[in-house]
Amino acid sequence: MENRHAPPGVNSRSETAAQSAADLEVLREIEHVYFSPPAQFDAARYALEHAPTPPDCDAIHRMFTKLKRQQQVVSGKALHLISQQRDNCDREFAEIQNIREQLAQTLQTCREAREQLKTASNHLTISTFVILANVRKRQIIKSVLKSLELLRSLRSVEKDVADLLSKKEYFEAIDLILKSKKAAANNKEYTCIADLSTRLQDTLDMTEEKLDSVLASICHNFDEDVFKKLKKAYDLLGKTQAAMEQLHMHYSSAVNESAIEAVKPFLNEYTIELKFQEMCQSVPTNKAPMCLLNLCENLFRVMRSYYLLVNWHLKNEEIQPSSSVFDIEKNVSREYIKQKLKAGLIRIWHDVQAKVSIFLKSSGLEEFQFEKFIQMLGILRKLTQVAEIFCGDTSDLLQDFIKTQSVSYIKNYHRGRMEELKLFLENEGWEQCPVKATFNVLNLQEFKQFRKYLNPKSDIVKGPQSEATSSVPSQDDSVYISKYFTEKTSKTPFEIFRNANVTNDDIFGLEPESEGSDESDDEPDELRRDFVEDTDVQDFSNDIQSSPSKIKESVIVTNTTLSVLRNCGQYLQICRYLPQISLEVIMLMNQLFDYYFYAVHIFFTSDLDVASSTLYSTKLNLVLKRISNSINGGDDTKFECPSNPEHLDMISEANLHGLSERIVGVESVIFLAKQFELLQPYLESIVASHQQMILEHFRDNTLMVVEDLRMPVYMCSASKAVDARSALIAMSQVRWDVKNVAVEHSPYVDMIIRKIQVFALRLENVATRVTLNMRVVQSVWGMVSKFVVHLLVEGFSNATKCSNGGRGLMQLDYRQLFVKLEKISGLKPVPYQDYVDKYVKAYYLPRNELEIFVRDRTEYSNKHLLALVSCACENKRDRQALTAIIECRDAGS
Amino acid sequence: MSESYEYLFKFLVIGSAGAGKSSLLNNFIGNKFKEDRCHTIGVEFGSKIVNIGGKSTKLQIWDTAGQERFRSVTRSYYRGAAGALLVYDVTSRDSFNALVNWLRDARTLASPNIVILLVGNKKDLEESREVTFTEASQFAQDNELMFLETSAKTGENVEEAFLKCSKTILAKIETGELDPERIGSGIQYGTATSKRLTAPKKPPRTPSDCACHV
Ligand SMILES: Nc1nc2c(ncn2[C@@H]2O[C@H](COP(=O)(O)OP(=O)(O)O)[C@@H](O)[C@H]2O)c(=O)[nH]1
Ligand SMILES: [Mg+2]
Numbered sequence A: 001m002e003n004r005h006a007p008p009g010v011n012s013r014s015e016t017a018a019q020s021a022a023d024l025e026v027l028r029e030i031e032h033v034y035f036s037p038p039a040q041f042d043a044a045r046y047a048l049e050h051a052p053t054p055p056d057c058d059a060i061h062r063m064f065t066k067l068k069r070q071q072q073v074v075s076g077k078a079l080h081l082i083s084q085q086r087d088n089c090d091r092e093f094a095e096i097q098n099i100r101e102q103l104a105q106t107l108q109t110c111r112e113a114r115e116q117l118k119t120a121s122n123h124l125t126i127s128t129f130v131i132l133a134n135v136r137k138r139q140i141i142k143s144v145l146k147s148l149e150l151l152r153s154l155r156s157v158e159k160d161v162a163d164l165l166s167k168k169e170y171f172e173a174i175d176l177i178l179k180s181k182k183a184a185a186n187n188k189e190y191t192c193i194a195d196l197s198t199r200l201q202d203t204l205d206m207t208e209e210k211l212d213s214v215l216a217s218i219c220h221n222f223d224e225d226v227f228k229k230l231k232k233a234y235d236l237l238g239k240t241q242a243a244m245e246q247l248h249m250h251y252s253s254a255v256n257e258s259a260i261e262a263v264k265p266f267l268n269e270y271t272i273e274l275k276f277q278e279m280c281q282s283v284p285t286n287k288a289p290m291c292l293l294n295l296c297e298n299l300f301r302v303m304r305s306y307y308l309l310v311n312w313h314l315k316n317e318e319i320q321p322s323s324s325v326f327d328i329e330k331n332v333s334r335e336y337i338k339q340k341l342k343a344g345l346i347r348i349w350h351d352v353q354a355k356v357s358i359f360l361k362s363s364g365l366e367e368f369q370f371e372k373f374i375q376m377l378g379i380l381r382k383l384t385q386v387a388e389i390f391c392g393d394t395s396d397l398l399q400d401f402i403k404t405q406s407v408s409y410i411k412n413y414h415r416g417r418m419e420e421l422k423l424f425l426e427n428e429g430w431e432q433c434p435v436k437a438t439f440n441v442l443n444l445q446e447f448k449q450f451r452k453y454l455n456p457k458s459d460i461v462k463g464p465q466s467e468a469t470s471s472v473p474s475q476d477d478s479v480y481i482s483k484y485f486t487e488k489t490s491k492t493p494f495e496i497f498r499n500a501n502v503t504n505d506d507i508f509g510l511e512p513e514s515e516g517s518d519e520s521d522d523e524p525d526e527l528r529r530d531f532v533e534d535t536d537v538q539d540f541s542n543d544i545q546s547s548p549s550k551i552k553e554s555v556i557v558t559n560t561t562l563s564v565l566r567n568c569g570q571y572l573q574i575c576r577y578l579p580q581i582s583l584e585v586i587m588l589m590n591q592l593f594d595y596y597f598y599a600v601h602i603f604f605t606s607d608l609d610v611a612s613s614t615l616y617s618t619k620l621n622l623v624l625k626r627i628s629n630s631i632n633g634g635d636d637t638k639f640e641c642p643s644n645p646e647h648l649d650m651i652s653e654a655n656l657h658g659l660s661e662r663i664v665g666v667e668s669v670i671f672l673a674k675q676f677e678l679l680q681p682y683l684e685s686i687v688a689s690h691q692q693m694i695l696e697h698f699r700d701n702t703l704m705v706v707e708d709l710r711m712p713v714y715m716c717s718a719s720k721a722v723d724a725r726s727a728l729i730a731m732s733q734v735r736w737d738v739k740n741v742a743v744e745h746s747p748y749v750d751m752i753i754r755k756i757q758v759f760a761l762r763l764e765n766v767a768t769r770v771t772l773n774m775r776v777v778q779s780v781w782g783m784v785s786k787f788v789v790h791l792l793v794e795g796f797s798n799a800t801k802c803s804n805g806g807r808g809l810m811q812l813d814y815r816q817l818f819v820k821l822e823k824i825s826g827l828k829p830v831p832y833q834d835y836v837d838k839y840v841k842a843y844y845l846p847r848n849e850l851e852i853f854v855r856d857r858t859e860y861s862n863k864h865l866l867a868l869v870s871c872a873c874e875n876k877r878d879r880q881a882l883t884a885i886i887e888c889r890d891a892g893s
Numbered sequence B: 001m002s003e004s005y006e007y008l009f010k011f012l013v014i015g016s017a018g019a020g021k022s023s024l025l026n027n028f029i030g031n032k033f034k035e036d037r038c039h040t041i042g043v044e045f046g047s048k049i050v051n052i053g054g055k056s057t058k059l060q061i062w063d064t065a066g067q068e069r070f071r072s073v074t075r076s077y078y079r080g081a082a083g084a085l086l087v088y089d090v091t092s093r094d095s096f097n098a099l100v101n102w103l104r105d106a107r108t109l110a111s112p113n114i115v116i117l118l119v120g121n122k123k124d125l126e127e128s129r130e131v132t133f134t135e136a137s138q139f140a141q142d143n144e145l146m147f148l149e150t151s152a153k154t155g156e157n158v159e160e161a162f163l164k165c166s167k168t169i170l171a172k173i174e175t176g177e178l179d180p181e182r183i184g185s186g187i188q189y190g191t192a193t194s195k196r197l198t199a200p201k202k203p204p205r206t207p208s209d210c211a212c213h214v
Helices: A017-029 A043-049 A057-155 A157-166 A170-186 A196-218 A224-237 A240-266 A276-281 A285-316 A325-362 A370-391 A396-427 A445-453 A475-485 A504-508 A514-520 A522-529 A537-546 A559-577 A579-605 A618-631 A659-686 A689-701 A703-718 A724-732 A747-769 A774-797 A804-825 A833-844 A847-856 A862-872 A876-892 B021-028 B068-078 B093-097 B099-109 B133-142 B158-174
Strands: B007-015 B043-052 B055-064 B083-089 B115-121 B146-149 B187-189
Touching: A017 A057, A057 A157, A057 A170, A157 A170, A157 A196, A170 A196, A170 A224, A196 A224, A196 A240, A224 A240, A224 A285, A240 A276, A240 A285, A240 A325, A276 A325, A285 A325, A285 A370, A285 A475, A325 A370, A325 A396, A370 A396, A370 A475, A370 A559, A396 A559, A396 A579, A396 B043, A445 A559, A445 A659, A559 A579, A559 A659, A559 B043, A579 A618, A579 A659, A579 A689, A579 A703, A618 A689, A618 A703, A659 A689, A659 A703, A659 A747, A659 A774, A689 A703, A703 A774, A724 A747, A724 A774, A747 A774, A747 A804, A774 A804, A774 A833, A774 A862, A804 A833, A833 A862, A847 A862, A847 A876, A862 A876, B007 B021, B007 B068, B007 B099, B007 B158, B021 B043, B021 B055, B021 B083, B021 B115, B021 B158, B043 B068, B043 B158, B055 B068, B055 B158, B068 B099, B083 B093, B083 B099, B083 B158, B093 B099, B093 B133, B099 B115, B115 B133, B115 B158, B133 B146, B146 B158
Parallel strands: B007 B055, B007 B083, B083 B115, B115 B146
Antiparallel strands: B007 B187, B043 B055
């Protein structure tokens, strides 16, 4: 404790008790009032109020001293007291401090204790109950959540199904719907999904519709994966069999739809009401082949899809032998589906054929250009090959159709060619075309493919391999087409037709080596390029002029001949593509020949002014009659005769009445016949063996007969060589009843010879325009001779009186004539001499032989024979008897 | 064939070898253009029915060989042609120079009223052109010919050439300048006209009075 400052004036404790007694006294003297609490007592005021009256200094002073003294004593006393209590106070304070500390400690301990107590209580009791309570809560919430989730998933089923469907998970989609339906049924109590089950039914229906549309798309493009998924889904639905039935209907309509889709782009305007047939009819002709191609391709796709479908079933739907009822039932269904599928192949092919037939019928096939027609045929042929693989059908329907269409096309085509031929003939100038002497039909471009079958140098004629042209696809073909019946291709066997460079041979798969073999054999190629004679016409006529009597071997063809031959080439091309109608085509080709032949005959014998019984051989008469019948015959074989050309000079004597044209005409027919003969072996190789007779008949009775045409035609010119009327007048002036045999021949002989000389000169002239070969020259002179002998017989028969000398003169005359004729014509011997010889010499025959002569010699007319008899028989009875025989002969014939 | 037409015109296509006559004809009647066409031998033929001023008209077209050695063969086809395309090759001066001869032949051998259209073919080969348009126009004008340049390869102006020529013929018929009834006019009435000329029937051959019996 610290020492307190002693109050002023009280410095020491040593101040004595004396002082203390004094101080006590002072204390006592202190008025009591001063011990009042300061609030109730103001000391200063009190002092003032009690100040000494009269206030003088002393009094005051005394008072003051008293007061001062009092104050000092009080202060001293107070100090004294305070000092007295201080230690106690300090002691007490420390005690207090101590207690306070202890208290704080206790509080702390208490607090901790409470805290721990609290924790203990927490741990031990409340938490357990809370856990239990929570678990319960959680369980409740979970079950609510599950329901909510179910509800939510039920509500999103539609979307989920759509998602699955778009992912092609059909099975899963169906599964989901079915399960959802079940769940919905189980959760009927939730009002929020009360209408769900009807909606799920709708979803199921819609999904089935969707499945159906996917099923329909299978028809156009079979995809194994998709189909498997579909099938699984239908299995789940238990509707596999119904789905297969449905699928067949889809295929039917796929055929329909794809046919319409194929044709549609080719129409100018399309309305839905249009029937397929009407659509086909309005396809423009020039687009028809493309359209057919499209059609076949589209139909092929459907066929391929079906084919793959069937195949898939064969592979994957094996019937499993089993005894369980369920499996048996399943197997029955499988077997049913299989049968259905197999039958479907044929049915679909029929549908396809029907579509194609409708198209073809309305496409005006006949009007097509040849190339287009061939292309169409190629397409159809391919289609039949496709069918063969598709269902093993030999597609008789289509084949027949192709055949009849081909026949009618070819007839129509032929009609066009015939009309063209008529034009050619009517415009033909009958000028010799300058071709090489080695020219033959095989040099023509059109016959390129046939050269190897018809090499004139080698006698062997190799026919085309029959299987190459047969309509049945070869092994290679089917392998080739099978390739397109696989799933992993979008190509079709028809694609080849889209290539603009494709040749007909490619289309028909004919002789791919054609080009190569042609190259190796370069001579014909060379010939082809240049079978036209290099020298100009002028050159070779000079050639002839230099040696007029030199007779050249050469080819006489006209422009029309070449055009006929070219057409023949075309016809044979057609045959290659249409082997089944080869014979028909060849017959039409022969008709080209007939027509040419016939026209030449008509043109160049129209002015034949001699009766013709011996000019026409029997066969020639027959063939002309046959042709005339066939040309003027039935409706579809009727062709207009060519009208006689007016532009040809057939009158001028200087030209020997168009002899050069006549020669070109006749010789070109003969050349043409030769070319036909050349083709004969090939033709025989492309027709069936029982048809070969027909060709042989044509060869023997037509081709072989054409040379006979020379006689009537050349006679037209020959008969005008000598003017018959004046010759006969000259002959009638000769006296035949002379006694003696004359030395000189009669003057008419010289007259005739002069005419013949003129003829010979003019013939030289003709030779500058036409190359005359030996046969021609012989034939022409032969006709001159024939005419002369007839003229002589006619002249001799005009003599009603004839003596032996006269008969001798006749012989002298004609011998002279023939010597000259032989010289001029170069013919040795001059033909037909017999005719006049026999006639004149019959005069010498005895009666019985003369009788036989007049009975049998039909080549002489009655007039001739009557004159003979009247000269030869002196006996009147004999004369009458023979005359009777002659007249009888007439009646009998 | 169900073709009917009112008129039939006979047409010629003439000009030097290689000028493209056959190509023109083939293009016109719808065949494909071939780069390496064989030379024409003699004459070839094509026909087509076209519509000219509402009248369906059949064109009977004779395509002649241009080579000299065929002159004698081709000459007979000139007769009675109503129209001709006189063709030269714009890339060949020679073919142009030869026109005079062809023209003379046509005017003397064919009908004097023949309508001739000068055709400068192969106009697609502009880079090797040897005959200018102006020059040929002048020639056409001098000789009173119509004139067109064509390309048988691209088909440019081909149909126009035939049609232009046909139109002129038809116009001449209508003004009476050409008379279809006249023989050798190169024009015939077709199947569609009632005035169809029946082909003169061949007189039945009378057995000759000639005493000669062969
Ligand atoms: N670039 C081109 N070549 C052509 C044209 N016309 C014809 N040619 C070619 O010319 C050649 C002769 O044609 P062609 O028709 O035979 O002529 P022609 O002798 O007058 O009949 C052939 O090789 C054709 O391909 C054309 O317009 N343009
Ligand atoms: Mg040509």
